[in-house]
Amino acid sequence: xxxxxxxxxxxxxxxxxxxxxxxxxxxxxxxxxxxxxxxxxxxxxxxxxxxxxxxxxxxxxxxxxxxxxxxxxxxxxxxxxxxxxxxxxx
Numbered sequence: 001x002x003x004x005x006x007x008x009x010x011x012x013x014x015x016x017x018x019x020x021x022x023x024x025x026x027x028x029x030x031x032x033x034x035x036x037x038x039x040x041x042x043x044x045x046x047x048x049x050x051x052x053x054x055x056x057x058x059x060x061x062x063x064x065x066x067x068x069x070x071x072x073x074x075x076x077x078x079x080x081x082x083x084x085x086x087x088x089x090x
Contacts, residue, residue, distance in 0.1 A: 003031050003075055006082045014041040028058060029071035031081055046083060055086040 005021045012019060016039075023034035036043040046056050051071070058065050059082040065073045075081065 002077060004080050005031060005035050006080060008082075008084060010085055010087070011042060011045060011083065014045065015039050025075065027071065027075060028060060028065050028073045028081065031075060032058075032071070045085075053085075057084045057086070058082070059084065 003023055003025060005023060007015050007019055007021060009019075015021060021035055021038065023031055023038070025031035025034050032046065036046075045053075047053060052058060060068070060073055060075055061079050062082075065071070
């Protein structure tokens with residue numbers, strides 16, 4: 001199963017400048033774990049105590065996972081996952 005994870009500009013230093021990462025997983029949590037395995041520095045910037053940081057939003061095919069099953073949200077093959085940290089200043 002191939003999932004495209006879109007990395008925002010603010011986090012690309014941790015991915016060597018990559019704007020997208022291809023990983024696999026059946027849930028958002030599994031997909032993020034695969035990203036963290038490849039780019040360990042992202043874990044502390046995206047999660048805290050095993051959950052998403054308060055200011056980080058994650059979308060699966062445009063739908064906010066906070067209004068679904070959170071990290072347990074199922075992902076279909078070919079879906080896009082977007083990581084979107086809040087940015088101060090509006």
